[in-house]
Amino acid sequence: MAKKKLTLAQKYHIYTRGLDWEPTYVSKKDIYPYAEYEGIKIKDWNKWEDPFRMTVEAYWKYQAEKDRRFYAILDGFIQNQGHLTLSDARYLNSIKLFIQGVTPLEYMAHRGFAFVARHLPGPGPRTAAFFQSMDELRHTQIEVHAASNFNKYYDGFHSMTHMHDRVWYLSVPKSYFDDAVTAGPFEYITAISFSFEYALTNLLFVPFMSGAAYNGDTPTMTFGFSAQSDESRHMTLGLQVVKFLLEQHEDNVPIIQRWIDKWWWRGYRLTSLVGAMMDYMLPKRVMSWKESFELYIEDQILEGLFRDLERYGIRPPLHMNQSIKEKEFLSHDVYWILFSFTFAAAFHSWIPKEEEMEWLAEKYPRTFNQYYRWRYEKAKEAKTPLPGDRFYYIGLPQLCQVCQIPMGFTNPDDPNNFVQRYVEYEGEIYHFCSDGCKWIFEQEPEKYVQAWLPVHEIYKGNCFAEPPKGPDDVVPQVLKWYNIQTDNFDYFVSEDYKNWKEWHKDMATVVV
């Protein structure tokens, strides 16, 4: 009689449980020292159900196939001089932000999941976290490979890891992930697998990557969709972990709720950068920030996910309503911040063209013309001595103590002003961009009083290549320390623009 093939479920059970064992000469507590201090109670790890049932054999097979497809597309793009067929070189500024801000987080996620894969006492989730750790390393690699092609021709791609640790706007993603990896394994996995991957990565990896495709960047679309296909597995892990913890013990419910409240707002603030990328940096646009927020957050997360979680006693994140109220302001606020400080950034910005302003007005009929268009008109008048015929904010902004973004988030109830909050804690004052960030601080002030705020660090003299020779030398020394060379200022005075025109001078498609 022929041997019967094992079913997927049997294979997976043998794979994850069959290889685990009870320790005899070391205590479990010594093996898993981080398992209890967060207050999470687990009665029975065997209740864990593996939704994806991925075996090692299948894992290697399909991941290798994903990589083969990606590299074939990347090679085709390179051989074809694909960068010349992009919609416009302005597009690449969104990819600069991606490679400087997101790719280093993929690497941190690799490290974070390696930690979880080592420290969760249950073999099922440990295996899933181990796969995810490898996935994240793959994401880092394919993103770096895609960017290295652009690095041959364009500014802003040359120093991502160095910049990630230093540059002011990159302290936003950096501090977000540092916050997560310095938490315990259960908070980390709730923060990243659940709050970030289930709720927020869709915004980054689906409509934005569709935008990359629309602008002619097939390698970015492919790494984006390739990464997000792993993300489907990660989302499942996140959802399963949260449901499992909620079912294990009722004492876990308030802890998980607090983590969901915190990490929704942390992740949402981080994702606001994607809003600016989508609405302003893609020359050809697929969907506005507001539309993708409605589809991926309001429909899928609020109407879908959180109604599903009600029965466990979980409600939607505490500051979700503020996110909804902000949806017609957020991307405009963030782009205006990026625009204002482009003299100190490793990407270019520009005044939107008239047809782009019309698109913004059409997508945001209640806010763009009313609160934002006039700023760009004024920016043409308010010139500075710096290169580019337009305004730059010649100074340093006030940063939020928690999200570290300049405090420029419009108050929807008073749209000519920004939300400003502060608290006094042990004799010192701390400022926040929102009730969400203030609430997060108040939960764990000891953590956030240590924040490395780029503006304060500059004022403490910690961000100079060499001591400045005078007031005019301050910014140049900071830029040198950042390793920003010709990567900053307005697009229309950039090397990128000059080269782009040169490369297209015989072509009818030249973009002016």
Add this chain to the structure above:
Amino acid sequence: MPVKALYNYKFPPRDRAEVFGDDILVYAYWIDNPFFCAASTWRVPKNMKWKDFIGQIFGQLYGLDPDFKKVKGWKWYHFDQEFNPSDEKTLTELGLRHKSIVKFKPIEK
């Protein structure tokens, strides 16, 4: 709520007043004018005179707004309290402290 940790979790604030010695950080914000995308941050001596402080922030930053020169005078707030700073007083004498925010808006005629 304290941070949950396996050890006594307590660290000095990174940007506490003493780190800045005789200087303080002061934030400035032009009310109702979102042309400036956020309030600004300044490191200034505690005993700087008020007129020098506003000379610096107006001269370097806020004067860039083409509407700035139309302004006849300013109404001032320390945090949300209205106050009337006199030019010759120092920041300390006016009650400013490390990480104070001063807000201002044009006086209507």
Add this chain to the structure above:
Amino acid sequence: MTAVETKRERFVAVDLQKTEEGYNVLQAILKDNPGTRIDEFPGYYKVKHPEKLIIKRETVESFMGRSWDTQEFNLVIISYAGNFAEWDDEKILIQWDTHM
């Protein structure tokens, strides 16, 4: 500023790559799930259903013209909304409200 606009919908969804294989999987979904809606975007299809989506190995194979392992779904899926209520050798079922 008036009150925030909102019109919400509950559905399950999968986002599929716009590739040859993605197209075949999409055809199989349409056949096995009456009432499915598709939104097309550059590079991907968004497939929505008010209740559930089932992907059957046999139907996919009939569109592919070759054998197809349900694990290969990993190569065409970009994202989804819902739970994987079942995933075995024969089918994949996505819906909300599943208990563990």
